[in-house]
C-alpha cells in the first residue's frame with residue numbers, strides 16, 4: 001500500500017513537471033503564461049517574422065518584418081491590442097525589403113533596431129550583449145557575424161529560445177558569398193553564440209526553404225549537415241555552394257540601409 005502510494009505521488013510529480021515544461025514551450029503560436037508569441041511567414045520570400053509581446057504591459061516587438069506584410073502585421077498587433085515598441089532587423093537583408101520604416105509610420109512608439117556593425121540607419125544601434133527590454137522581459141542581442149558583418153542573434157532567455165536570422169537556418173546556414181560574408185567567422189559565431197545555448201532551447205530561423213519552422217540546439221548539433229562538420233570542411237562546402245544571387249538584391253540592399261523607405 002505504502003509503496004503504491006509513493007509510486008503514485010512520484011508519477012503525479014512527474015506529470016506536473018512535464019506539464020510545466022510543456023507550458024513553457026512555444027512553437028508557431030502561443031499565448032499562455034505572461035507572453036504572446038507568433039511565427040509569421042512571407043510565402044514570397046520564405047521569410048519568418050516573429051512577434052513577441054508582454055501580456056500585461058502590451059509592449060510588443062517584431063523581429064524581421066517584411067515590407068509587403070505590413071498590413072498583416074498591423075492588423076495582428078491592433079487585434080491583440082499591442083503597442084509595437086521595437087521593429088528589429090537581425091541584419092541588412094539582401095532578399096526582401098524590411099517593414100521597419102513603414103511600421104514606424106503606423107505605430108508612433110515604434111523604434112527601429114539593428115546592429116551598430118550593420119552601419120544601417122535605425123533609432124537604436126545594438127552592440128554585443130546589449131539588452132532590449134519590453135514589458136517584464138528582454139531580448140539579449142548577440143553578435144553573430146559571418147553571413148553579414150552586422151548579423152545579430154536575439155536570445156530570449158524567458159522563452160528559452162533564440163532568433164537566429166540567417167546565421168543559422170534549419171539544417172543549413174546563411175550564405176557567405178556577399179555582404180562581407182566569411183565562412184570561418186560564421187562557423188565560429190554559430191558554434192560559440194547559438195549552438196552553445198542549452199540543448200533543448202528552440203531556434204527560430206530568418207527563413208526556411210524546406211517547409212520547416214523550428215529546430216533545437218541539439219537537433220542542429222547532430223543533424224546540421226554543414227555545421228556539424230569540422231571548420232575546414234565547412235569552409236570548403238560554403239565555397240562550393242554557388243547559389244544564384246537573390247532576385248531582389250539590388251532593390252533590397254540600398255533600401256534596407258534606410259529602414260526600407262525610399
Ligand SMILES: N[C@@H](CCC(=O)N[C@@H](CSS)C(=O)NCC(=O)O)C(=O)O
Nearest residue numbers: 094095166172173174175245246247248
Ligand atoms: N532564392 C532566394 C534567395 C535565397 C538565398 O540566397 N537565401 C539566403 C538568405 S536571404 S540573404 C541564404 O543565405 N541562403 C542559404 C542557403 O543555403 O539557401 C531569392 O531569390 O530571394
Ligand SMILES: [Fe+2]
Nearest residue numbers: 092093094166
Ligand atoms: Fe540574409
